[in-house]
Amino acid sequence: MMKLKGEAGKMQEAMPFHDVVRVRKSARSFLADPVPEALLQSVAEDARHAPxxxxxxPWVVHIASGAARDRLSKALLEAAAEERMTPDFPFSYDDLYGVYRERQQAQGAAYFEAAGISRDAAEQRRFAILRNLEFFGAPHVCLLFMAPVYEPVRVAGDVGMYGQTFLLSLAAHGLAGVPQTLLSLFAGTVRDVLGIDPSLRMLFGISFGYPEPDNPVNIFPLGKAPVAETVTFHR
Ligand SMILES: Cc1cc2nc3c(=O)[nH]c(=O)nc-3n(C[C@H](O)[C@H](O)[C@H](O)COP(=O)(O)O)c2cc1C
Incomplete structure (x- = not known):
């Protein structure tokens, strides 16, 4: 098995790729412990190899920790309370249909069940959604911006590649994250708080850190469509 440099340059076993892609799951409950600087650098070092x-x-990446993270969360919660949404791109669940609608509903139901929130507890559901803006307790948040080059859909593809490489690197290092479109609904607030160039458009964020072990919201099972449902092999 290969060795790689992890925390503070210590050698650790490299996880097989088969395991890394399966261990990576969206975490929504984190320990407060910050990720050591060397590990943060190691994840950023992996992610820059994305195609x-x-x-x-065309990715411009900002990572907020400590006081900057707290400032950002406070500003996001204030913006939400005042309904100051400033997304760079539209987003609505109303656009979903058929199997896509079914998958989204199944994911929502599985998450709320794991969080112990019933279908009709509207206020609790609202709080659970607002947890996005507290980064689910994660000590770090990565904000992914798009440089204003070619068609935005092409740039978004590239930034998505970066995001998944970042997430897989977290998993390989024993960390976890959750990609969050919800953060990008407040793109203007994120730019203002972190002093980011207004020409950069925000695609999504990734809250990350050490996942709280055994918390049901981090381990609930989620179905993924079988290969035959989404892939056609032509010969
Ligand atoms: C681009 C993107 C945006 C997402 N936005 C959110 C979000 O705002 N809040 C959230 O809790 N999860 C969000 N997710 C996480 C998805 O719900 C999650 O990836 C999906 O349910 C599959 O679960 P898994 O990541 O554990 O495989 C997002 C995922 C992606 C890829």
Missing amino acids: SNSNVQ
């Missing part, structure tokens, strides 16, 4: 159209690498 992109013509190797343009």
Whole structure:
């Protein structure tokens, strides 16, 4: 088995790729312990190898920790309370239909069940959604911005590649994260608080850190469509 450098340069066993992709799950409950600087650098080092159209690498990435993270969360909660939404791109569950609608509903039901929140507890559900803006207690949040080059859908593809590489690196290092479109609904607030160039558009964020072990919201089972449902092999 390969060895890689982990925390403070210590050697650790590399997890087989088969396991890394399966261990990676969205975590929504984190320990407060910050990730050591060397480990943060190691994840950023992995993520920069993501592919992109013509190797343009149109991602601009900001990671907030400590006081900056707390400032951002406070501003996001205030913006939500005042209904100041400033998304760069539209997003609505109303656009879902058929199997896509079914998968979204199944995910929502599984998450709320794991969180112990019943279908008709509207206020508790609202609080659970607002936890996004507290980064689910994670000590770090990564904000992914798109450089204003070519068609946004192409840039979004590249930034998605970066995001998944980042998430897989977290998993390989024993960390976890959750990608969050919800954070990007407050793109203007994120730019204001962190002093980010207004020409950069926000795609999503990733709250991350050490996942709280055994918390049901981190381990509930979620179905993934079998290969035959989404892949057609042509010969
Ligand atoms: C681009 C993107 C945006 C997402 N936005 C949110 C979000 O705002 N809040 C949240 O709790 N989960 C969010 N998720 C997590 C998904 O719900 C999760 O990936 C999906 O249910 C599959 O679960 P898994 O990541 O554990 O495999 C997002 C995922 C992606 C890829």
